[in-house]
Amino acid sequence: xxxxxxxxxxxxxxxxxxxxxxxxxxxxxxxxxxxxxxxxxxxxxxxxxxxxxxxxxxxxxxxxxxxxxxxxxxxxxxxxxxxxxxxxxxxxxxxxxxxxxxxxxxxxxxxxxxxxxxxxxxxxxxxxxxxxxxxxxxxxxxxxxxxxxxxxxxxxxxxxxxxxxxxxxxxxxxxxxxxxxxxxxxxxxxxxxxxxxxxxxxxxxxxxxxxxxxxxxxxxxxxxxxxxxxxx
Amino acid sequence: xxxxxxxxxxxxxxxxxxxxxxxxxxxxxxxxxxxxxxxxxxxxxxxxxxxxxxxxxxxxxxxxxxxxxxxxxxxxxxxxxxxxxxxxxxxxxxxxxxxxxxxxxxxxxxxxxxxxxxxxxxxxxxxxxxxxxxxxxxxxxxxxxxxxxxxxxxxxxxxxxxxxxxxxxxxxxxxxxxxxxxxxxxxxxxxxxxxxxxxxxxxxxxxxxxxxxxxxxxxxxxxxxxxxxxxxxxxxxxxxxxxxxxxxxxxxxxxxxxxxxxxxxxxxxxxxxxxxxxxxxxxxxxxxxxxxxxxxxxx
Numbered sequence: 001x002x003x004x005x006x007x008x009x010x011x012x013x014x015x016x017x018x019x020x021x022x023x024x025x026x027x028x029x030x031x032x033x034x035x036x037x038x039x040x041x042x043x044x045x046x047x048x049x050x051x052x053x054x055x056x057x058x059x060x061x062x063x064x065x066x067x068x069x070x071x072x073x074x075x076x077x078x079x080x081x082x083x084x085x086x087x088x089x090x091x092x093x094x095x096x097x098x099x100x101x102x103x104x105x106x107x108x109x110x111x112x113x114x115x116x117x118x119x120x121x122x123x124x125x126x127x128x129x130x131x132x133x134x135x136x137x138x139x140x141x142x143x144x145x146x147x148x149x150x151x152x153x154x155x156x157x158x159x160x161x162x163x164x165x166x167x168x169x170x171x172x173x174x175x176x177x178x179x180x181x182x183x184x185x186x187x188x189x190x191x192x193x194x195x196x197x198x199x200x201x202x203x204x205x206x207x208x209x210x211x212x213x214x215x216x217x218x219x220x221x222x223x224x225x226x227x228x229x230x231x232x
Numbered sequence: 233x234x235x236x237x238x239x240x241x242x243x244x245x246x247x248x249x250x251x252x253x254x255x256x257x258x259x260x261x262x263x264x265x266x267x268x269x270x271x272x273x274x275x276x277x278x279x280x281x282x283x284x285x286x287x288x289x290x291x292x293x294x295x296x297x298x299x300x301x302x303x304x305x306x307x308x309x310x311x312x313x314x315x316x317x318x319x320x321x322x323x324x325x326x327x328x329x330x331x332x333x334x335x336x337x338x339x340x341x342x343x344x345x346x347x348x349x350x351x352x353x354x355x356x357x358x359x360x361x362x363x364x365x366x367x368x369x370x371x372x373x374x375x376x377x378x379x380x381x382x383x384x385x386x387x388x389x390x391x392x393x394x395x396x397x398x399x400x401x402x403x404x405x406x407x408x409x410x411x412x413x414x415x416x417x418x419x420x421x422x423x424x425x426x427x428x429x430x431x432x433x434x435x436x437x438x439x440x441x442x443x444x445x446x447x448x449x450x451x452x453x454x455x456x457x458x459x460x461x462x463x464x465x466x467x468x469x470x471x472x473x474x475x476x477x478x479x480x481x482x483x484x485x486x487x488x489x490x491x492x493x494x495x496x497x498x499x500x501x502x503x504x505x506x507x508x509x510x511x512x513x514x515x516x517x518x519x520x521x522x523x524x525x526x527x528x529x530x531x
Contacts, residue, residue, distance in 0.1 A: 120485050
């Protein structure tokens, strides 16, 4: 969690631009705290961070915020556009608002948290990271997700978990309809423990770990079946 | 890429500020489409005063001559045809029926009609979107509804005629972010029914399709659902008529669209940053229309 004090370093997007902010962020020593002000919805802020720095973006931000990051903890005080935390490797990104499409797309590690809703294709092609959304997600969540965990406090839109591999989705609200090869599975004690830990980590304590729906792969698309020969 | 912004003002107190609000929104989507731009404005008293017909024209080199020619064709005094310059575009209005003004304009050589209606002015240009807006003095415009588009050309050349909006029916505007896969097929089908085209642009095909559906008697929502059934490709569309404002997304929601709604206004933009300065945005209901959805608001 990022804590802000008056003595924090301040980077003004209006003054130094996106490249200026990003190059300054990459030069920071581990443990540094920094405020990024006047983000103005600009894209690509705080991408490619590679140190354990605490960054707070104060306002709405655009596409690919915090993407490709390692070790850093990032908070955005506002909504974000497409692809927040895309390809995140480790560390965390927390959005204090809504996230547009493809949140945590292809993320390998770390934790992406969205306090509002996330739009379509959240956790698309997830590769090991965790996405936690306090609100609801749009259609095609976890499409092609290969590994990792998705926790949704609200409802999931159409096509949840389409062509999902080894990733697991927990939904606190309603599941609209499942995508191809996704299925609802029984909740085990290990699932409840995992969701409980994630709630503690995110603070999304409106979610009841005993009352989530587990969605995972039915594994019917893993191998070619001669039954499907006619489809080709 | 391409950028779209649109605004429908329900609160008449805001209507004097339509141009300045849209201008601020447009400034936030310039990077999405830096090569050309266009604007459709409903109800501006300079471009389209009440009680007159308005036609938007490309290719006007001598406004005085065109005004005189239009007046002669319409049986009016030359002073009754008023020309307003807006960069590459010239907007003419006259106290006649819209159909008569359009017919007169089409009768003049070297002109392209890019929009017409009782309330609508369409302004197009190439170059930076804010330069196009400045040439039209957008910030000073007023009215109840407007849409603007910034274009990153993919399907056809960067030309003024290829800029959006495509306005091919009275008080009808269509702007498009995306690309259609089967536009050539639909173009051929429309041509076979007698529809003519002004450009090679794929988005013009969608505009012609909607205009044809409307003239077949379908309402705007039905026409847009027919479009969704017939067109293959990527699209976020904003389609406006003199009192309606519609947002359409393709079946997989490939292109961005954000809607914000308050009791005072409805706005659509490609990115949130274009909505961030609107009055009362903090209380607005902000959402992304889902795949294959048609949303429509009428005044």
